[in-house]
Amino acid sequence: MKVLSKIYMVLIFALLYAPIIVLVLFSFNRAGTFNNYSEFSFYWYKELFRDSTALDALKNSLILALSSAAIATVIGTLAAYGINGMRNKYVKTVINSITNIPMMNPDIVTGVSMMLLFAAASAIPFLNVEMGFGTMLIAHTTFNLPYVILSVLPKFKQMDKHLSEAALDLGCTPAQTFLRVELPFIMPGVVSGFMLGFTLSLDDFVISHFVSSSDFKTLPLYVYNQTAHDVKFSMYALCALMVFAILVLMILVNFAGADRSNNKKKKKTRAVSKI
Amino acid sequence: MKRKTFLERAAAVPHIVWMILFIVAPLLFVIYFAFTDASGKFSFSNIVNLSNYGNIFLMSVLFAFLATVICLLLGYPLAFFMSRLKPSTQRAVVLLLMLPMWISLLIRTYSLLALLDNGGLLNSLLQALNLPTVKIVGTPGAVILGMVYDFLPYMVLPIYTTLSKLDIRLFEAAEDLGCNGVKTLFKVALPLSKSGIISGITMVFVPSISTFYISQKLGGGRFDLIGDTIERQFLMNNNKNVGAAISLVMMILILISVAVMNKFGDDDGGELIV
């Protein structure tokens, strides 16, 4: 049974990884086809770095992901604070369910609805709406918001109410209470909300597809555009680089996490041994 | 009773404004376009004409359903086996599972195409071995395969999360009390991981039913799904009204089914996000 289960797992993972491994391997193929492997070379990587469109797209993706995640984190954290303090249950449910719409809705519907909104707004002369960074930022912030709220709200719920009341009694202003007492407590939720938003935004293609223009192309849009035309192998090089970057990032995050929990354990054992 | 501070009152305001402007208003536009014709007059014709697209809806539901079932059948054992590994191995395997989720769906789908295409690597290999080649791309099977391949991790991860939280002694107890392996699975493991299964199903079904990239690339544009049809209405045919009507119907269908699903997993609250 144990052997069988191992074989099953290996098999599924092999299937899951086969295309990705093929892609990485053939990105080093000088011939630029899947039909024959002429020689191992970094030619397509050099081609990639000569392609300013791809580099621009990378820059744009990072700018967009960082700024949309940041705005969503600020608005979302405040919103979670406000929602947590609401006493009217009815209002709370309505706000919560509307907030969750972009999360439940298929991306394509969110994208299409945003596109309709911006198209309508562009008809208003003084607004001067044009697809580009602005529309992308709005769209990405909107679908990041529910994820931020969802990771921050539970932290507020876990928090002891008496803590902030005590701070107020001891003479803190409400703003001080928020910054000094409540914010540190909810920080892990805020950080994970930010990270979640960042990765979602970095990865998003469908919504961007409907609200973008040539002015501001992100990496997924670049990849889409490449696959709609004659695909040069420099795109495979780009994909391989992305896979590597994600691999390194995940290993780092994992090791950092493991380290921290190890440290905690060590501290605990030290504390115990002192006693 | 503590008085509400100004901060507390004002904190949610930016979000509410944002919500009205960028969640509610766009949806109202979808509804508006769905119920008007090209000249802006109120009409039901878009909705009525949707019966032309019945075939597309059925096919999309069928494809997404099959993909979800296959994902569940493949994914549940995987999640189960994963949850029984040593903790240190578990972490590595989870990492291995999450890596594909972080790689863009476009890249994964396209690399699958490069592998399976008639002149792709798989067929080159078969040819080199003097075996008959296979034509996969452009068939319904390719589209479903693409969905399964792309969304399998989304099924495994939530199930694994619930299973790994279960106490292993539960299974031991069941076996001690005379359950065989199959019975343990159906009587103990499955009911206890219901919430994971349900969030897995939603996380596979919703993107499968609305995809357009997978069907475009792997189906060669021969098997239009709802996603393709919507995309074509907006970006090629310039027919916003029909596009909005299809989007509206799809949205309602999905929101209802998600709500029903969540009702099933009500005891545990359902973990929609991992």
Added chain:
Amino acid sequence: MKKILALILLAVIVLPVLASCGAAGDTITLYVYNWGEYISDGSEESLDVNAEFEKYCSESEEIHKITGGKKVKVNYSTYSSNEDLYAKLESNTVSYDVVIPSDYMIARLAKEGLIQKIDVSKIENYGNIYDNFKNLFYDENNEYSVPYTYGTVGVIYDTSKVDAEDAADHSWALMWNEKYAGDILQFNNPRDAFGVAHFYQGTNPNTTDADEWIKAQKLLKDQKAVVQGYVMDEVFNKMESGSAAVAVYYAGDFLTMYEDNENLDFYYPKEGTNVFVDAMCVPTSSKNPDLALEYINFMLSEEIAIANAEAICYASPNKLVVENEDYKECMAEIHENAMDILYGYDEEKMEYFHDLPDDTRALMNNLWEELKIDGEKNTAIIIICCVMFAVFAAIIVFMVIRKKKKTLSY
């Protein structure tokens, strides 16, 4: 923790400012929207035309007069069909300075006011264009467009997969041949795909007779069972890698594919086919129409026009290109018959697409939509779906009943 917060706040404030900085300031961006694979883009040691234009702008005194000495940046993006371009221009949420639609689309865009009149006398190199490409049907007074390339549609097939006798009679029938089911690629846009069907059945692609369109749709529906897919520029990879056996596409692109796969061959169907002119236009929404004219002028200059013609392999309406010996040599290197394929076709059999009247166009779009959503195994799917839902409903009912029983027994 505080540091992270500070970083987030900083990001909120700084990033949008940074992003907007890049856009405005001391550069002018010229938005060019062109077909995919339709310019010499610097790949494989070719000339990067857009980069050359940027360089030219920074050196030329004349252009400094227009730009006020600012730097010019070309924002180049691509579309894959005339219909995509039309949808983008019509949506009015993006602005471009130069677009390159085909003949019938130019007529439509001009009629609907989406492209603006241009003064060809301002374009010095306009004289390089052959006279028979001026005052054509789509732009009778030369008010809107400047020809970029022209070309023809034909059948591309893989000689290693298609038997010689099947292709020998040079007919569109190869596109319907069941022997190659699952290996045939059709256009993914209504105008071109219906064009193929019209030529095959011997009707005029510009007909306004509804019956002929419906007959053409019937043909395309029959064909749907044997095609592998509906594609545009994806055809390059498909044919180059041997993933399909037969495709219909543009003659110039055949030469590009032939460079990578020598098994390919090409013919003009005997039933007739489409000839088209793609011409540069300036959309009404352009913010830099003067600079757009300079770009068009630049594209007509000898070195640039030759670089483009050699890179994309389409026929050129430019004297300086066609009469250039190096160009002829270069084309002969790509394919021994290249010049003959591009320039030596039988004009009798060629037909231009014209802008269709609104009702015919609507009919065509509807028929295309029907074709795209037409499922092959209608009844089978419905039956499977019904069974599926029945099972699903049964499970739900079963679960509900069990739940009730349980609560009752407590």
